[in-house]
Amino acid sequence: MTKSNHDADVAFIQALAELLRENDLTELQVKREYGEDDSLNVRVSRQMAQQVVAQVAAPAPVAAATPAAAAAAPASEPAADPANDPGAVTSPMVGTVYMQAEPGAPSFIKVGQQVSEGDTLLIVEAMKTMNHIPAPRAGTIKRILVDDGAAVEFGAPLVILE
Helix, strand or coil: CCHHHHHHHHHHHHHHHHHHHHCCCCEEEEEEEEECCEEEEEEEECCCHHHHHHHHHCCCCHHHCCHHHHHHCCCCCCCCCHHHCCCEEECCCCEEEECECCCCCCECCCCCCEECCCCEEEEEEECCEEEEEECCCCEEEEEECCCCCCEECCCCEEEEEC
């Protein structure tokens, strides 16, 4: 492969990674044919926040957990799917989670904090629109299941509110 082909391939892969991020996709695969015996097969994927939550719920080393989930989950807590928790607040859409109104601002919530019905728990950005996720009822934040900047799927558990 020539240097110009290599540079073009690197630029192509970077463009695919950007396309993956901008469109909130989990995987993208492309095969590029250059000639009869020359091709490039690229698969770009990323792990979604929901999968990270599954790692936290399964018996796994603490190093595999995300910082927010590890700090929010006591070690003695039994392994259970957070989506089945009656206090789970789930994402109403696919998007990117933001824990504060703007970079450098304090987080909307923290573990142990009391919230009232309608208080903003976090923001889910979808298609350049910032959607404030309100508390469905008054209660105490028991666990935060997502990290700031993480991608979430529809129905993914965000926090446990009791």
